[in-house]
Each structure stands twice: as structure tokens, then as C-alpha cells.
Amino acid sequence: MGKVLKTELLKEAFDHLIKLRPEIYRNLRPYLQVNTFQKGEIIRELNEPEQSTHFIYTGTAALLFPAKKGRDYRVKIFMEGTVAADLNAYFDQSDSPFYLRALSYxxxxxxxxxxxxxxxxxxxxxxxxxxxINRELLEETYKYLKSFQLPIDEGFPFFWEQYKEERAFLSKKDLAFIFNTSSATITKLINQLP
Known part of the structure; x- marks a missing residue:
């Protein structure tokens, strides 16, 4: 059986940022909800406000955009130790054009x-x-967006190098969507990688 999630476990996740006493993490209990989601379960529905951020302790989740046909597009992957949310919708308290789904438990x-x-x-x-934490989120967001702001022949190799774990969850269809290009161009770019 796995660990019972207690807020004290966050100490190991955030000690690299600042060392706080364990009791400070224990005192977070009234503010944080411990949630579990099964593979495929929707964490937040499409076109709803992003009312929560989710620190992924175990598993993988994705932000998805509805496709006109076939599997929906995975636009952002959240691995263990990351904060999952549509941050624009969270900070603006606006409806998100994406939904959040668990890709694993x-x-x-x-x-x-x-x-x-x-x-x-x-x-x-x-x-x-x-x-x-907010600074780390901002830096990660800038790094992620940099991939798409550079010319594609620079941005795609940057993305490929920076997001090795995440790219395992992205198909060529997903990559073509997030880079606003064709699957054929993605195949060509992959073949050009060292």
C-alpha cells in the first residue's frame, strides 16, 4: 500500500526552495485538500474556472484541448512534483478553454x-x-512558452531537450497542434534532431 498523503510530505518537495520546520507543513492541513484521481478521470472540466492548483505528488496529468475529431490534444503535461492548472484561468478566475485529466493514477x-x-x-x-513557488511557476511557464515563441527550427529542439519526460506523453498530433504546424513538419523536425 502507498503512502498516506499528509501535508508534511511537502517538506521534501519544497526544501530546495526554503527550509521550513515540519510543523509549518503540518499546519497546512486545513487549507489543502488531498485528492486522488484514477487514470482517465477528469480533474477539472472544460470551460470551467480554474479554482484550484494541484501539486502532483504521484502520477501524471495533462491539460487538454478538444479536437474536432479523434483524441483531444494534450497541450501541457504535468509530472510528479509540478503544479497542474491552467494558470491563466486561475489567476484571472476565468473559464478555461482546456480541461485537466489524469493520465495515470x-x-x-x-x-x-x-x-x-x-x-x-x-x-x-x-x-x-x-x-x-510562484517564482518557480513563472520561470517554468516562461521556459515552456519560449519553445513556441522561437522560430520552430529553434523552438522545437529546445522543447525536445527541455521536456524529455513530458514528450513521452505527446503524440505527433499533439506536437503539431501546440507548435501550430503539421504532423509531417513534426516528423521532419524529429528526424533532424541530433
């Missing part, structure tokens, strides 16, 4: 927007960690 810690606000007001000792 997922266990995660979920933080609702209201709980985040309460947490920062009621536990000021966590504010530095929150700032560092």
Missing part, C-alpha cells in the same frame, strides 16, 4: 483560490515559500 494536494488567500493571511510564515 494521480495523488495530489489541491489548493483552492479562497484557501490560498486565507492561508497567506493566517500563516504569514508561509509567504516566503509561496513567493518562491
Amino acid at each position: 494521480v495523488s495530489c494536494f489541491s489548493l483552492k483560490k479562497e484557501a490560498e488567500i486565507a492561508l497567506l493571511n493566517e500563516m504569514p510564515e508561509i509567504s516566503r515559500l509561496s513567493t518562491l
